[in-house]
Amino acid sequence: MLYKNKIVEVVGTKEIFGQKLAWIKILADNTFLEVNFDELEEEKTVQSLPFVRFIAIAAKIKEEVAKKNILAPYESSLIPLPHQILVLEKVMQSSQNRFLLADEVGMGKTIETGLILKELKLRGDIKRILIIVPKSSMLQWQSELKDHFNEVFHIYDSEMITSMARTFSNINADHEFNFWEQHNQIIVSTDALKPLEKRHGWSDEKVDEYNKYRMEGVLQANFDLVVIDEAHKMGGASQTVSRYQLAQALCNTVNNVLLLTATPHRGKSDHFRRILQLLDPDAFAGEGLPNINELEPYVIRTEKRLAVDYEGKKLFNERETVRFDVFLDSAKHHKQIALYNAVTNYVIQGFNTAKRTKNTATGLIMILFQRLVSSSTAAILSAMEGRLERLRYGDDNSIENYATDYDKSEDNDIESLDFDGVYASAGEGIVDEESILCDLIEQAKVCLTTEVDAKAEALLIKYQELQKLYDNKDLKILIFTEFRSTQKMLSNYLKIKGYRITTINGGQDLDERKAALTDFKNNAQILVATDAAGESLNMQFCNIVFNYDLPWNPMMIEQRIGRVDRIGQKLKVKAFNMLTNNSVDLRVYEVIEEKLNNIIEQLGIDKTSDVLDSAIDMKKINKLYLQSLLDPSKFEFAGDKWLHEIKLKLKDFQSTEGIIPQVKEEDIEFKKAAEIKHSALPKWLENLITQYTFINDGSIKKDAFGVFNVKLQNQSKHITFDAEIAINNPGIENITLQNDWIKKILNELIEFNISNGIPVVKTINGNETPGIWSVWEISAQNYFDKKATYQAFFLADNGKLYSAYANDIWNRLISDTTEFSFIESQYKIHEETYMDCLKNVLLSSYQNLDAEVSEKMIMKKENKIKSFDFQKSRIEKIGIENIRISKLKKLEEEHSLWLNEFKRNKKTLPGIKHLISIRINE
Template identity: 35%
Template sequence: MNEYSEEQWVWSKVSQEPLKIIEINKQWNVTSYKLWSQSQNKSVIHSSNQIDTLANAKYNLEFLIYTIATARINQAYTTESIISPLEGNLIPLPHQLTALKKITQNPNQIRFLLADEVGLGKTIEAGLVLKEMKIRDKIKRILILAPRGLVYQWILEMKDRFNEDFQLIEPNDYAIFEENYWQRFDQVIATVDSVKPLSSRKGWSESKIESYNEKRYNNLLLAGWDLVIIDESHKLGGTSSSVARFRLGKGLAESTPNILLLSATPHQGNRKQFHRLISLLDPKAFPNPNCVSKETVEPYIVRTEKRNAIDSSGDLLFTKRTTLLKNIDWQKKHEIQKDLYERITDYALNGYNQAKKENRQHLAFLMILMQRLVSSSTRAIKSALEKRLYVLESDKVQTDTELEEDWNEKDGQMQLDEIFEKILNPLNNEKETVEELLSLTRKCESIGPDVKTEYLLNLLVQIQSDESSKTKFLIFTEFTSTQKMLQEFLISRGFEAEILHGSMNMQQRAKAQENFSRKSQILISTEAGGEGLNLQFCHIVINYDLPWNPMRIEQRIGRVDRIGQKLPVKAFNLALTETVESRVLQVLESKLDVILSDLGVDKLTDVLDSSDTELNFNKLYIESLDEPEQIESKVDIFLSSVKNKINREQNYREIISQDKNLDVEIAKTVNEHPLPLWIESMVLNYLKSNNGSIIEKNRGFDIVWPDGETSLSISFEKKESENKNLKFLSLEDEHVRKISKYISTFVKGQKIPMLKIKNLSKDISGIFSLWQVGISENKKMVVFPMFIHDDGRKLKPTASHIWDLILSKKTPIQLEHSFDENFVEIFNKNFELSSSEGKIIFENIQEEHKKNLKNEQEKMRIFFEYQEKLIAKIGLENVRKKRQNNLEREKRRFVTNMDKLDDIFPEFNAIIMLKIEGMLG
């Protein structure tokens, strides 16, 4: 029986590593040892039978390779210029990697505008930047602000692509949380309009407005964000510097060190608006609009245009798509439906003109919606007329108000829902008119399906006949009444159909998308339901009804015309003949195509925002309904304003354009990185040496972890997992992440095992070692390899080559226990020769640490100054004093922590030491 003493290093038979005895306990003739594990950073208890002397250490080849693999993975994380693309199941494209590289060149302060054209994955780029900064411990608290229709998509993308969980905070939550609820979560997403400040509101006192802003806007700015991401950021520019959204952007930009603004159309052809937006990134660089030029903007912007986007093979990313207008003729049996259309048109037009004269904006818009509803379906107009009649029969009255700032951003169903929440006074003789029209809708419904519904059924059958019975269809409609009718109709005809609309929560949306992906042939979506959708597995879009704004049609088609689409996209636009809408659409599209072609623009959405209030499509259609013989001239007048706006935009498009050729090699470097190979080696050897199991199947692996949990149908290769529908096992997996954190320790006197490597030249014989160097109070530890030849030469390239060979699946390796040398002497020699390399790395880490401390102090100085100014503006004295006291405590804690971080010393440890002999030749 060996005798041991405190402070002695011994070998653990349990964890196969050296442990240091810190306490010996003898009780009732039983001896136990309290030992310190440097690799696990904790103490453990062992019995006498579980430890041995270092010279008697017994090794397991699989455990050695596992140890070497974890060191290789950790080394990659400290030496690679970009890390985030190596994690997760995402296969980034050249333009996304180029963006990431440019943005993270200076990771200490990131302030950029991501301005890729629509459909190029700005969300992915933002996620890569976010992940990169988190991995490097540059950020912790993150805020994402997005339009209402995109918040769920952001949550899903961050979880699915980057394994990042974000807490959605909605307006209803504000009253629930005490104090500053924004500080309860480190990763938050909210809608832009739920947090913008109020200057005034009808019927509200100043104190009520201050209380409202305190809970939303002020608390948000005081929450101490490390990174803020704002989607659709061009809307922050506003019409002036006093607009609420711009004030929100300015407040966040001033209080946050890192900010990413996302917009495909940041310019909007408005010089002052673009200046306000770009100045959020650096007010000193852009003091006035005259300072905005291509040269000054370039350091702050990342942009790729679709025509330049390529895949990892260098091929163009997008193929041409086909859009077909299907004119549907009225049949004799649908004469009542045609009569209904004409009667509703008269009602809507007369009501619109009266409402405009009386300056009743909501009522005027209701009449516009009535016209669009009758073009959608009989069910939709019937439902709306029933609701309108209910209002007309009530005794309540409500004064009409101006349309909200974000009115044009809402889809037809959202606008309709909001209008019916208001009790709008009737038009002249409106109740009698509505009753007559309702009677006609019921008669129309009793006859059978609408003419367009019957056409849709025939179109679906024809496409399936031409392509495949498994072809999937994405059908868009503006209104939920039409959506429900179509679902009922199609299910009754043998189709499986899912629905998606803006009122569904995140779980309901996810379930509908999953059902559509796995089994259903059809997804019927409203525009709000379709926001943020990525449906590359579907290539047929049918626009059952057509929004008057053609840019909204483009956005619909964009749900399938995205990165990853493998088939040519086909879009079918359904329109009723002998209607003013159909005629306007035909004239508008033909003339617009000519203008876009002349200007070298693919689609209107590539250059303009769909909610642009300057382009009043509603006015064009209403005027055309009023004077159908003047359609041509009215479209010409309208398109003249469109052309002027595009011309203005083109000047700014040149300013934000970037003269760059995308490099395929950057994608190859990332996508062909050996990290997945190292992870596979790490996992397989860990399982073999820790009583786990792995079963290789025709499609992937099944794993049983040592704790009994399973991972089924997994792959270690991204492309294989994507092509064969397997789960990609990466560092995002909880088990993989946990076992990758293990870094072993090798100490003086420990037995040195010998590896014979078949694919290594016989001339190579010596000691291979891995070393870890870093500084106290810092998470960053750098791993480097060393090889000392038997003749005394220090061969660094050979060290890296041996490291790779050991982790290669094709390298036969033998573990020998017969290497019998003076292990203390060998350790001392290798320690001395490796320490010079370690010293250089330590000095680089030390210098970087000092720079980081300086940057952190400057960042917090600016943050504290901004907080002081913001708190000083609080009107309520007791709230102001409490905030000031809290801020002073936070300052003192920060100074104390900085003092601790300033006092550093080096840490230098051996991870492993092996005698290596080559067997080749």
Template identity: 30%
Template sequence: MNVGDEVKSRLYQDKGIAIVIGFDEIFGEKHVELLFGDGSRITTKYDDIIQKKDTLTLLSEKQFENPLIFMVNNLLLKIEENLSEDKVVTSANFKIKPLPHQLLVTNFVINKLNPRCLIADEVGLGKTIEAALVYEELKLRGFINRTLIVVPSGLITQWHEELSNKFNEQFVIYSKEYVRALKQSYGEETNVWTLHDNIIASIDSVKPLKIHEKLSKEEKKRREWHNRHIYEDIGNADFDIVIIDEAHKLSKKEKGDETARYKVGKSLSERIPIMLLLTATPHQGDAGLFLNLLRLIDPFLFINEKSLIPEIINEVAVRNKKRAAVDFDGNRIFKDRITSIIEIKRNENKNRDEIELYNKVTEYTQTYYNIAKEEGNKAYILLVILYQRIVSSSSFAVLASLKRRLNFLENYNERVAEIQNHYNNEEFDEFEYSDEADSKILEIEPLNEKYLEVEKRFIKECIALAERVTRNFSDVKFEYLLETVNEICRREGKADLKFIIFTEFKATQEAIIKYLDKLGYSCALLHGGLSREERINQIEDFRENSQFLVSTDAGGEGINLQFCYCMINFDLPWNPARLEQRIGRIDRIGQEKDVRIFNFQLKGTVEDRVREILETKLELIKTQYGDDKYSDVLSLLEDEFSFDKIYVDAFNKLEALEKEINIKAEEIYNRANEILKNDELMLPFSNFEENAEDLLNNRLQFLVKQLVFDYLKYRKIDINKYKEYEDMYFFHNPFPQLKNLPNIFRKVAFKPDIAIENQKAEIINIKHPIINLIKNEIRRDSLGKVSALKVRINKFEGISGVWFVFKLNIGNNVKSKTFNISVFMEDDEFYNWRISRYLDENVIEKYEPLRKITSDYDFHKMYAKANEEADAKAEEIFISIKNEWMEGIEKYERKLFDYYQFKRNSITEVAISNIRESRLRSITKEKENQLLSLEKQKNIIPKIQLSQAAFLEFE
């Protein structure tokens, strides 16, 4: 027995296979130290050890196992080999249908020497899916365990839902409050970012806060705590991969200071080996900004603006065009979009109360926005904006919100000591309106005691007006809603045509549903307060039964509704990017019809005039560049200009409205034009040479299904097929001792198409717990190494011999590849290459135990010859892989030398000698570390061993 041998312990048989890591002898008694698969170390007596027999010994002694467990082990070997192929494996593993461009992007990233990439596809092409596929591929290959996703706060829910629903990945959302709660539980000095392996956080919640002399002691202490325990700790948490969405927000001018967001990107870039940046508008029309963004991906490649040429950019960036995207049959993926404006006109007599309500809220907004602005009260500014937004939605939204606000104000004096603002001024760039956020805004402190009574009086007057309007659904929009629905159904020739109706407010949503219900229509609903299960049920109800789905913006995040093509926007968000997000629920991959959008536009309002002026200019962008480019650039325009601010400022400058808004609209148009004109020059569209179909790994799910079926047969568990569902099964749980698994697995599918069609189907893929449990059992008990089988393959009828399965692993400190090499020996001389190749490329499905071996074989001689053949084939594979990897490593090495030469030349120009020498020492050390890392990658090691052997008799 030697160190490194695999053994078992009689006393600890339940712990499975152990590795010998040391020996000891005391008082004349020998002891052995063991390391088990669960990480535990145990020292036991020497005679307690059961030495594990190797495969050849088991074969020689004819200790044959059940052919079923042998084939299970063989399938696990084939799966391991399959996973190391340079193909996209995960496309068959989840409830998605990856498209050609998504597979090409995934393949591009995972086969890079350093999988760091800028994914810059146009909007709607599924950058989230592409990033998730890259993540899954790298995870399956064992390259990553810990993942950080950084996104704008408004996209957190969408990412969380997509990863959960489509990839069955559970991520923990880290907010500032959650970090503080973890600190209280685990201790102030604990880096709580290490407590979970999959984390999502918003970019603004983790960026560093400025510290300056004007801060109070308390505020300075709070910011120092934030910078240490959030900004610094997240960079020191040893993540393997970081994905940053809307990466253009990490902006840094070529000669300018780093923004707080850029500092986050730079810190993570320097500390996390794998990085994906996602954005549809990476360059923002500015070469300096683009250069600094690319430096986050690869600082060695992008030395200066001369590096911004297509050949170099294409090494680290991918970009696909939306309207050029096709499916595997060559059909264009995206349909056309037809948008109609429904002008909502109020009658001065019939809608008098509604008009008066609007005017009263607008008057309040004009007055108190300016007061809040002068006092620097950002929370109250948000409240005033909320008032103005709800009055353009519906009287129901006004009534619900103002009743809640009045209740808060009337109890304010009694609760003043315990009430605190929900937000502080430093955090307002994170704020986005939503159902939950609106509720908090309604509970902010009044401006002061004087304005408390003024606000209460204003609210009571508005409530009285709103109650009169809501009593009989007198909002003019409801009349237009019914007319619009009837007209569209008549035009489309479908009385039961499905519609999605969007609104910003839950109270308006409830009113729409109540109104349609009174008319006999069926409705499903979505809002931010529903659980994942409730959302799925509501979408299924809409798909199967209801004619209408009424949704808030929060409810519509991350959902796909391609089976519907008509959308009514009952109210319009001020930010056009939010409107594009709504439309994106149906104008997306999988939509089979031209989508029809109907926007309700309330005439005679300040908002309508502002929107009209802005959209006149924005429409020019659509005309010149198309809907897709327009969608690409919207988030940038919002960051630079703030549409909310443009609208609310308009209420306070009514006399100069036309002139001021026109100036702002011209600025927006010019900026958008500048960005989009530079688009193709700075970031060329990708032109992949590979055929996407060739990248598909369609074999994996077949292997997984066969593995599960063979294992269940081995365990004598029946596999039952549903009569009413195609290719769906149910069976008893083979691991009943585990409480987290059901007693019976129901509606099990192995094909993604089947699982996509039935939302409640459970797809068993390579990530499913059953697969890991089978794998662990095989390894723990060292099962399936040797067997004897009678195999039914007509073309090899009458041949018998031994099937040796060798496992070749090639790896360095970055990646590895696995190959199975089958060698079929008919005797100790004759190697049958035809059968060997067949066994490598196919799965034996028809077989039974072979009770007796009639021939007398010298298994050791057969093995010696088989080993020679396996070594020869392994050497060919090794040389090919090594040459391929070395080519990439040496190319990267040349890039490093160019980078450090440029850096050295720049430093020699520094006039102060001690600073110059210090920097030169620093980059010399940095260069040495980088070159050492590359030397480790050049250390490519092959390892080959015999994994299985079986006597086969063909009939």
């Protein structure tokens, strides 16, 4: 039936004062209305082969969805890998959604999170989601969730929060606004959210207001799921650290929690327990390291060595890191050598002055200058010109002044400087810095215009060798530098040499970076990138990395190489660490790269990036470089001491690594991923839309690129059923199960009316068994749950039912457009006799569903009570009294309401819908 052109089902009728009224269900959105019966119209359905195929395909899709344990993989633009599907299944099979996802680096924890939140949304379990990530990862998270899962998240950075706090605090209203409730899906950085205890120059009232619009506002915003990336950074040194207090309060407030980290324990039992207490404060309230049995309900970890593809083949290839020495020739590069020595002497004098005056800001600038001169002449020239300018017109006492030179990221930022234990010579400090800088700038300009950069020249020669080795003139290489001025010099040099170059740096927004990445993938031979590219972009199509200058934090080298050494890399990754023959960098490199790697190998640890992230203290690395610079005679002792400390840390790591429950190799079933990869759903959706278009007098055409142009009811759509096509072509709509058009079409399947006769079809060969084929929706539902199945039956003229034959006809109808032909639409059958033949099989199907629903209701009640007790225990730990009382009251009211509803509405009701019947003629 139709009501105002909407397809409806008539639930019941009644007559009042001579008027016939109907209680109807609008199928598109499952809403109910009471209307005048005269307003209803018969839907005019023209029976045809496209109509028969449309119903058959729609029913097949609904049956496929009904029997799936998980749906999220079918709703993403990528095919999840076997270990990612295993993580999703483990979370969904658990009675609680509070997990620590601890896969090794590069295994796709962002994808796993996207799958889990998508699945929870599809099931209606969550609506409001908060994701807390490092500032450098915000855009990457937003991009991947949109590209892969079509989930739109809004970024709340510090500036936006401050602006909204100012705006909302000025709103004079009876109801206080909470801007954290304005969006359901939010990404925020850890630093933007964490509370303050005090701030220099701020009153207690101002600190309270600051916290009110951050931590308190978030706690009151009633999120359903909180995700914390890099969760190990939340642990802090104690429970009093503001980051931990934030995480603890949030996890006590929100029912669903995902913590992500590749290094959960870091060799420290107290730190590890603090992280685990975010999931369950009671289960992990003890001391020391918990055992595997305690951890298994909460922790999932997959090692790289177990990662396989859809055919069961290992995902990760070998990686080779090579030291690439660049020797500065005393004749050819004498000006570069002289400049390096002169700048180094200036840095030593400047650092000694900074230490004597306890000027840490100048000390940091001197550290930066040493790194700049090791990078390139262009880099140090730009920085010195900037410093001279600022010294002439005011103090230059902040490293932030060098933001345009130093393309810092959250992970490679220069740490605050500790002078303790750093040698300062007895020699003079800087007397006339402006004069020194003028001389150095002139020296750098002459060097830049008269000599070719030694490293640039060596890199070009090595690239040409690699082109020959790989027999590929378009061989792609990724070059990393910390400094934009070096990036500019190098890209100009390579362009002049005739190479196709593109660049990425921190001054570009995410769209610009993506455009550069696309250019690199499709056209450019060389990408010259600062560490901004190490934060958000994956480049598995390239396998060669040059570290043009080496960051002082060796973890950054791992992250750079990790841009290409990722899932999907087909070739062996090769990384070249470029070093010139100057004493400062060489000495430290030999310690932090070569000697450290030897220790790692001796201990049998192959998780290099995980270990480094846990063990490295950048303040100590800074001191190693300074010791190499200021007093080389004491460097060997300092280096050995540092290595000894690291070795102890690594042994601690090794001793505690075994407590983490690992995913077993036999648990990773690659065939499940292969099933998703080769799923028929996209093809069925394509056939569904094709038949729907035909029966509604529209047209559909597919172009050579896989894009369909659909014209229907005076509207035109450009669609595809391939997610990759949609990603690469903005404006093309990707059609999936969750597309509103698909949901509307599938929801509007109406009861088939056999009183006017049924269609008659026959096959081309005419060898079918004559009889009636039909498809039915059988359901069992109550207020809380619904189970449905879609079944095909074939009733032969001899009165027997053949289930296998029924499914064979179903499969042929949805896949073969030529096998069947349409004869007529008025074949009459006796409805009562027909239903008598089917009633036993329909009843049996319902009884199976009823048993499933009843079993699930028992589990649902048990889980609800457990969840209530758990939430109550967590909320009672919230330190902010008004929030604690408010949330406890709300929780108890909701729980009481749910129990009453459960008691009243747990009875299961049967449902039968006849979708289609056709006569198969002999």
